[in-house]
Structure formats: structure tokens, C-alpha cells
Amino acid sequence: MYPQGHATSVTVAGLGDRLEGERRPGFFAGVATVVAKLLLQALPDVAFFGEKDYQQFLVIERMVRDLDIPVAVVALPTVREPNGLPLSSRNAYLSPEQRAVAPALFRTLEDLAARAATGAEIAALERRARRALRRIGFDRVNYITVRDAETLEAMARVDRPARALAAAWLGETRLIDNLPVGAPRAAGGR
Amino acid sequence: MYPQGHATSVTVAGLGDRLEGERRPGFFAGVATVVAKLLLQALPDVAFFGEKDYQQFLVIERMVRDLDIPVAVVALPTVREPNGLPLSSRNAYLSPEQRAVAPALFRTLEDLAARAATGAEIAALERRARRALRRIGFDRVNYITVRDAETLEAMARVDRPARALAAAWLGETRLIDNLPVGAPRAAGGR
Numbered sequence: 001m002y003p004q005g006h007a008t009s010v011t012v013a014g015l016g017d018r019l020e021g022e023r024r025p026g027f028f029a030g031v032a033t034v035v036a037k038l039l040l041q042a043l044p045d046v047a048f049f050g051e052k053d054y055q056q057f058l059v060i061e062r063m064v065r066d067l068d069i070p071v072a073v074v075a076l077p078t079v080r081e082p083n084g085l086p087l088s089s090r091n092a093y094l095s096p097e098q099r100a101v102a103p104a105l106f107r108t109l110e111d112l113a114a115r116a117a118t119g120a121e122i123a124a125l126e127r128r129a130r131r132a133l134r135r136i137g138f139d140r141v142n143y144i145t146v147r148d149a150e151t152l153e154a155m156a157r158v159d160r161p162a163r164a165l166a167a168a169w170l171g172e173t174r175l176i177d178n179l180p181v182g183a184p185r186a187a188g189g190r
Numbered sequence: 191m192y193p194q195g196h197a198t199s200v201t202v203a204g205l206g207d208r209l210e211g212e213r214r215p216g217f218f219a220g221v222a223t224v225v226a227k228l229l230l231q232a233l234p235d236v237a238f239f240g241e242k243d244y245q246q247f248l249v250i251e252r253m254v255r256d257l258d259i260p261v262a263v264v265a266l267p268t269v270r271e272p273n274g275l276p277l278s279s280r281n282a283y284l285s286p287e288q289r290a291v292a293p294a295l296f297r298t299l300e301d302l303a304a305r306a307a308t309g310a311e312i313a314a315l316e317r318r319a320r321r322a323l324r325r326i327g328f329d330r331v332n333y334i335t336v337r338d339a340e341t342l343e344a345m346a347r348v349d350r351p352a353r354a355l356a357a358a359w360l361g362e363t364r365l366i367d368n369l370p371v372g373a374p375r376a377a378g379g380r
Contacts, residue, residue, distance in 0.1 A: 007204050008256035013197045040258040066198035068230040
């Protein structure tokens, strides 16, 4: 995959530095570089990426658009168990007790997204959601947040397309999930 | 060329940081990014680049190889006046007096390359060449050097493919040039 003397790196500024990128500097540069190589080796017409890794999808979509890589990038919705838990190889590491707690990440994100869609102040909703996750049994919460759906920039209230995203730990297992936020109702409407 | 929200950058570590890159941080990232876009927009079978901008050629060749961009990158030799001066739009800025001095950059590089090819110590040859350029009438010498022909790394003596490169000023005009260095003769041979 990497020829001798490989020295080229593809970075996506801003988008690649937030959330998952904050904790893993250079991580999305590695993702963008290897996905660019894959796409240019195979030159497919369409490439599908799962929405479970929403930030990764955004980084790849942005890179493909910015570099004019001739491929259509398509997001596929997250596949979930009936209780909302996203399918993930990591679920195998969860104890039965942790597995009972895990779907609460999805439910808390659903609740956060629904409240944010009303146009409520996001910072307060995030604090509430974080407390809820801790109370339910998550050992650490890296983030549970509502961001601009395209740039992942923080926003005060939902006034444009937004996404709710979270990363939290159950013991040694780090779970991530995300959901779209519905458009806020127009003021005075119902 | 750059879509709204453009955030992607292509960098070539090492190669893009030396010589011209030292004086213009980020310059070769700009070159690599825009050339990647051009190549991916047009998807040509072959792309030709002039050897006059030798470092630029190396950066592009490395990037294309590293990212698997499906194009053959080919270098074209520098076109010169009979006196050795490379054709360049910058030559129009030279006064008649400067124009008489300018070909000495090529001749000094030729001399440097020939001496380096014997296996002599490069640092001493570089000092000598720099003094020669100043004596001939160059106002400033950014560099006159012999480097690894592929990585542009400094080398003590020529023991692998090498390139002689120079950048020097005549008044307000900065001239650059470069030449291949012949293989050193084997010790004891003639």
C-alpha cells in the first residue's frame, strides 16, 4: 500500500481536527490518505461509507470534493439492533451488564436530538445528556454534542442542518454513535 | 478550482520542506494540492513537467506515486540559450549587464557537478561555487548545492544519483537552475 519513501499526506483542516481528531491527532490524515489511495487505485464509480463513523464519512466526502477525485461518495445508515444499539465488532467486548446499558447511548442521543430540534440552547442540553449517561452507567463520556452537520462546528442553537454525536466508555470499551437532528420548528408554528 | 469550504491539503514531507520549501513554507503543499486537483479533473495518461523546476517535479512525481494517481509523470529537459541560460519569463527582467552575468549560474553548476562527480567532498565544493557566483556578480546566493537526486537530502560525497541545484539573485531577479551530476568514477579507474 505504501511505496518505499512514501512521504505524502492528505489532511482535511478543521473537520479532521474536531471530536475524534482532538483525541487522536493525525488520525484523520491517515484515514484520508489511505482512502484517497484506495479510491485512486480502484477508481470506482461509487463508494459507500457507513454513517456510524459519521466524522470519517464527512472527512472523506470533503476530501473527494476538494481534490476532485472522480467518485460518488454515498453514506449508508447505521444498522441497529431492535433496542437501538448500532452493530459493531466492539459490542463483543461488552459484558452482559454493559450490553444492557449500551443502548442508552442511542436513546440519550435521540432525546438530545429531539430537544435540540426545538431550538433550545445546546450547551445546556449537552450538560443534561452527559449527566444522563453517567447516571445510566457509562464510566466516561468523551463527548455528547450537537454540531453543524457538515463542518462539525459547535453551534449555540440548531439553526441549520445538525447532527448529534457521542463517544462514551463502558469499562474498557469505547462506543460511538450519532443521529441527524430534525429541523427546528419555525417560531410560532407547532 | 476550490469549492466552497475547501479544507483539504496534500503535503509531501521532507522533499517539500527543503531548498525552495525552506524559504516558502507551505509552498509545495499548494503546488501538490492544485496539481493533484488538475490531474484528477483531467485524468490524463501522461503529464509533462519541466526539469527547470526540478524540486517541483520531484514533489509531483512523489505525490503521484504515493497517492496512486493514475498518470505517468514525465520530466522534460530544460531548454537553454546557446550560452546555457535557461529560458524563463524572468529573463525579461534582467538588464543587459545582468543578462551577461546570468549564464554563469549554469557554468558554475556545470563545474560543481563535474567536480562532485569525482567523489570530492561536497561541502568544500559548495563553498567554492558560492564564492565564484559572488565574484562573478550575483548579488545574493540562496543556495548552490549537490543533493540526492530523488530526496534532495544533503550528502557528504556523491555515492548515488545526485543533482546540482542553485538559486541566486541578480538585483531584484531570482534565478534558479539545476543539472544532473554524473556518476563518480570507481576508485582506481579513470
